[in-house]
Amino acid sequence: MNDKYKMIPKITLWSLIGLGIVFIAMFFLGGSNGSLEVAGDFLDIPKFSDAFLVWNYFLLGLAILITLCVVLVEFVNNWKYNRRKAIMMLCVVCGFVILGCACWFAGSPEKINIIGYEGTDNEGFWAQLADAVIYACYFLIIATLGTMCWGYIHTKRLK
Numbered sequence: 456m457n458d459k460y461k462m463i464p465k466i467t468l469w470s471l472i473g474l475g476i477v478f479i480a481m482f483f484l485g486g487s488n489g490s491l492e493v494a495g496d497f498l499d500i501p502k503f504s505d506a507f508l509v510w511n512y513f514l515l516g517l518a519i520l521i522t523l524c525v526v527l528v529e530f531v532n533n534w535k536y537n538r539r540k541a542i543m544m545l546c547v548v549c550g551f552v553i554l555g556c557a558c559w560f561a562g563s564p565e566k567i568n569i570i571g572y573e574g575t576d577n578e579g580f581w582a583q584l585a586d587a588v589i590y591a592c593y594f595l596i597i598a599t600l601g602t603m604c605w606g607y608i609h610t611k612r613l614k
Contacts (some may be wrong), residue, residue, distance in 0.1 A: 475510070482507040493571040554591060562586030 481503040488502040501507075526548065533541035563586055566578035 471514075475514075476505050478503070478510040491571055492528050554594060555587070557581065558587040558590040558594070 482501050485503040487499040488504075489500050490497045491500055491529040494497075526544070530541055530544055533544060564579050564583045567582050567585065569577055578579060
C-alpha cells in the first residue's frame, strides 16, 4: 500500500480532533447571545450553541455510519469464510434492533416539562426518542455490570 494512503486515517483523526477543539472553544469562549431567566436566575446563552450542536450531530452520524459499514464488511467476510460466526453476528445485530424497538415503545410521547423552555421539541417524537435513549442506556449499563460480574465469577471458577 502506498505510504500516502496510510496517512489518510491519521490526517482525518487529527482534523476531527482539531475541529472539535475549535467548536468547543467557540462554544465556551465565544461570548454570550443574551440571557435567559430560569427559576429566578439569569443564565447566559452561548453564542455558538447551534454550531456546537450541529458538530455533535455530525460526529454522531459519522460514528453510526462507520459502525454500520464495519459491521456490514465483517458480516460479508464472515459469511464467506465462517458462516457460524456470521450468523452469530447477525443475531447480535438483531438483538440490538429488538432492544431499540422495545425501548422506543417503552418511551412516552407526552410532553416533558423543562423549566424555561417554551418550544414544542419536548413532546411527541422527540420526547419518545429521549425516553428510548434513556431506557437503552439503562439496559446497556445493567448488561455491562452483569457481564463484568459474570466474567469475574467465571474466571474465579476456572482458577
